[in-house]
Amino acid sequence: MPRKASPPDAGTQLSLRNDDRMLSTTQAAALIGLSAxxxxxxxxxxxxxxxxxxxxxxxxxxLYRQSDLESWxxxxxxxxxxx
Numbered sequence: 382m383p384r385k386a387s388p389p390d391a392g393t394q395l396s397l398r399n400d401d402r403m404l405s406t407t408q409a410a411a412l413i414g415l416s417a418x419x420x421x422x423x424x425x426x427x428x429x430x431x432x433x434x435x436x437x438x439x440x441x442x443x444l445y446r447q448s449d450l451e452s453w454x455x456x457x458x459x460x461x462x463x464x
Contacts, residue, residue, distance in 0.1 A: 402447045403433075409445035413454060429453065 404412065409430070410420040423429030424443070430453035434441040 403444045404447060404450070406443050406445070409450055412447070413450055 406420055406424075407417045410417040413420075413430075415423075420429055424432055430445055431449040433444045433446070435444060436442050
C-alpha cells in the first residue's frame with residue numbers, strides 16, 4: 382500500500398510569487414558568483430542555499446529560489462576590514 386505524503390515541516394514556507402524566480406544550478410551559480418560545480422558541491426555537503434529537487438531521484442531537476450539565494454548570501458556574509 383502506498384504511503385501518504387507527509388505535510389511540509391512547520392518551518393518550511395513555500396511560495397511561488399511572481400517576483401521570486403526559480404533558477405537552475407547554472408543560473409543560480411552565475412547570480413551569486415560561483416561556478417556550478419562549486420554550488421553542486423555545497424549542495425552535496427549541505428552547506429549551500431536551500432534548493433528543490435523535482436522529479437525522480439536519478440533524473441531530478443534541481444532549482445533554487447532567488448529569495449533563498451539572497452537569504453543564504455546575507456546569512457553567510459563576512460565583514461572584512463576594520464570598519
